[in-house]
Amino acid sequence: MERIQRRKSLQLRNQQAAWQESNDGQSMMEFRRSLPAQKERQSLLEAISQNQVVVVSGETGCGKTTQLPQYILESEIEAARGATCSIICTQPRRISAISVSERVAAERGEKIGESVGYKVRLEGMRGRDTRLLFCTTGVLLRRLLVDRSLKGVTHVIVDEIHERGMNEDFLLIVLKDLLPRRPELRLVLMSATLNAEMFSSYFGGAPMIHIPGFTYPVRSRFLEDILEVTGHRLTPYNQIDDYGQEKSWKMQKQALRKRKSQIASVVEDAVKAADLRDYSPQTRDSLSCWNPDSIGFNLIENVLCHICQKERDGAVLVFMTGWDDINTLKDQLQSNPLLGDPSKVLLLACHGSMASSEQKLIFDKPEPGVRKIVLATNLAETSITINDVVFVVDCGKAKETSYDALNNTPCLLPTWISKASARQRRGRAGRVQSGECFHLYPQCVYNVFADYQLPELLRTPLQSLCLQIKSLRLGSISEFLSRALQSPESLSVPFFSLFVTTITNFVLCAFR
Numbered sequence: 001m002e003r004i005q006r007r008k009s010l011q012l013r014n015q016q017a018a019w020q021e022s023n024d025g026q027s028m029m030e031f032r033r034s035l036p037a038q039k040e041r042q043s044l045l046e047a048i049s050q051n052q053v054v055v056v057s058g059e060t061g062c063g064k065t066t067q068l069p070q071y072i073l074e075s076e077i078e079a080a081r082g083a084t085c086s087i088i089c090t091q092p093r094r095i096s097a098i099s100v101s102e103r104v105a106a107e108r109g110e111k112i113g114e115s116v117g118y119k120v121r122l123e124g125m126r127g128r129d130t131r132l133l134f135c136t137t138g139v140l141l142r143r144l145l146v147d148r149s150l151k152g153v154t155h156v157i158v159d160e161i162h163e164r165g166m167n168e169d170f171l172l173i174v175l176k177d178l179l180p181r182r183p184e185l186r187l188v189l190m191s192a193t194l195n196a197e198m199f200s201s202y203f204g205g206a207p208m209i210h211i212p213g214f215t216y217p218v219r220s221r222f223l224e225d226i227l228e229v230t231g232h233r234l235t236p237y238n239q240i241d242d243y244g245q246e247k248s249w250k251m252q253k254q255a256l257r258k259r260k261s262q263i264a265s266v267v268e269d270a271v272k273a274a275d276l277r278d279y280s281p282q283t284r285d286s287l288s289c290w291n292p293d294s295i296g297f298n299l300i301e302n303v304l305c306h307i308c309q310k311e312r313d314g315a316v317l318v319f320m321t322g323w324d325d326i327n328t329l330k331d332q333l334q335s336n337p338l339l340g341d342p343s344k345v346l347l348l349a350c351h352g353s354m355a356s357s358e359q360k361l362i363f364d365k366p367e368p369g370v371r372k373i374v375l376a377t378n379l380a381e382t383s384i385t386i387n388d389v390v391f392v393v394d395c396g397k398a399k400e401t402s403y404d405a406l407n408n409t410p411c412l413l414p415t416w417i418s419k420a421s422a423r424q425r426r427g428r429a430g431r432v433q434s435g436e437c438f439h440l441y442p443q444c445v446y447n448v449f450a451d452y453q454l455p456e457l458l459r460t461p462l463q464s465l466c467l468q469i470k471s472l473r474l475g476s477i478s479e480f481l482s483r484a485l486q487s488p489e490s491l492s493v494p495f496f497s498l499f500v501t502t503i504t505n506f507v508l509c510a511f512r
């Protein structure tokens with residue numbers, strides 16, 4: 001067995017060297033060497049070999065997602081351990097797991113499923129020789145339920161931990177528990193932002209390495225500049241998003257949103273206090289009518305027409321909040337004479353509930369002379385690179401789980417994003433060329449955004465959280481949550497544990 005593995009390791013080493021020496025390989029290596037992560041390659045590898053846990057923070061575009069897992073794979077192959085290493089890198093979403101694995105395979109001159117593969121829910125591409133597997137956080141969490149010690153895995157890399165989704169926080173608890181039982185396992189936590197200290201101290205003071213970011217220049221334009229440049233006028237009547245329902249229903253829906261908007265009053269104060277002396281009276285007038293609670297379909301349509309008519313070539317990525325917004329906006333744009341003309345504009349949507357094959361269409365290049373416009377949710381916010389994106393339009397909101405106190409139920413509502421998210425959205429332009437970002441809210445509103453989004457664990461209603469812990473069979477609810485990076489209010493946990501136990505017993509009795 002050992003002899004076979006040794007032979008396989010040498011074969012992998014020869015293949016890797018042959019690619020790196022080939023012409024295509026050389027030009028790919030040259031590009032990879034230009035990324036900021038390259039300067040830290042040696043120190044990253046040393047830190048990983050000497051410590052069980054390492055926290056890496058890297059600003060957008062530095063190369064942490066595509067390069068760091070590759071550095072580990074390459075160094076293991078160079079050390080003739082290729083056949084025995086097994087690296088798992090988690091991504092918060094399917095689309096990033098798939099697209100990053102394809103990019104890394106291409107950078108290694110391979111097809112997907114050779115040494116690099118992916119696994120997401122109900123889909124996967126990996127072969128017998130796959131050594132670096134990209135998967136969603138949920139996939140790894142579920143594997144841990146049946147394979148508690150992650151047998152055979154040598155490295156786990158958790159990417160985008162700053163997003164603090166529920167699965168990521170759950171995974172950290174389970175991995176922290178696993179580390180003492182697997183002293184040779186290496187864990188690398190990667191974050192796009194600088195709040196690495198919290199993760200480091202959670203893992204007993206794990207070393208931190210920071211990689212500065214790299215993007216081509218991206219010019220940010222906020223609402224006041226957009227209104228100035230497009231000449232679009234905001235009135236109290238043209239900001240009601242038309243969802244195609246009865247008008248009274250629409251008004252009700254938007255009034256409801258207004259009541260729920262957490263920072264609406266802060267936003268109003270910020271807009272009142274903003275210094276807009278340098279802007280035209282028309283822009284100031286428009287801003288005084290701005291409705292922070294609408295997504296602004298008409299404004300988006302106007303901005304897109306402006307880009308198509310006045311700006312240079314390049315695809316546009318529009319960040320929306322969800323399926324209903326994307327679909328309704330798409331219908332509206334399709335009835336616009338310019339944006340709805342398929343010989344000029346290719347309109348695509350990208351949403352979490354779409355099949356991966358449909359999501360992947362956003363990476364294709366359109367016909368010459370056709371501008372690609374992608375309407376996406378925040379699933380396109382991190383880790384992905386759409387090569388031809390030059391313009392980003394950011395509506396400033398994302399759907400977030402929150403609690404409807406009136407109906408005592410969890411609900412998904414559009415909420416303002418954080419500064420970290422706005423930076424990530426802007427970062428989707430400027431990855432292979434310079435770009436422009438149109439933020440559809442005033443600069444003063446951006447200034448009052450929270451630095452980071454509240455972790456999902458702290459904003460999910462406790463009933464859902466407790467049921468999730470039970471369905472994943474993660475043990476006692478209060479004990480499990482007490483081991484979290486930031487645990488929900490300790491007082492309410494025992495109450496909800498009792499609630500869940502009662503429900504479980506009730507269901508068991510009913511089926512007996």
Ligand SMILES: Nc1ncnc2c1ncn2[C@@H]1O[C@H](COP(=O)(O)OP(=O)(O)OP(=O)(O)O)[C@@H](O)[C@H]1O
Nearest residue numbers: 060061062063064065066067103192382383385431
């Ligand atoms: N599919 C791709 N096609 C072309 N270039 C790419 C592709 N994916 C990545 N790159 C290049 O590699 C660089 C680094 O990408 P990578 O995804 O590793 O960055 P990152 O540091 O993880 O940033 P982020 O957290 O914003 O995703 C990009 O800025 C881009 O220039």
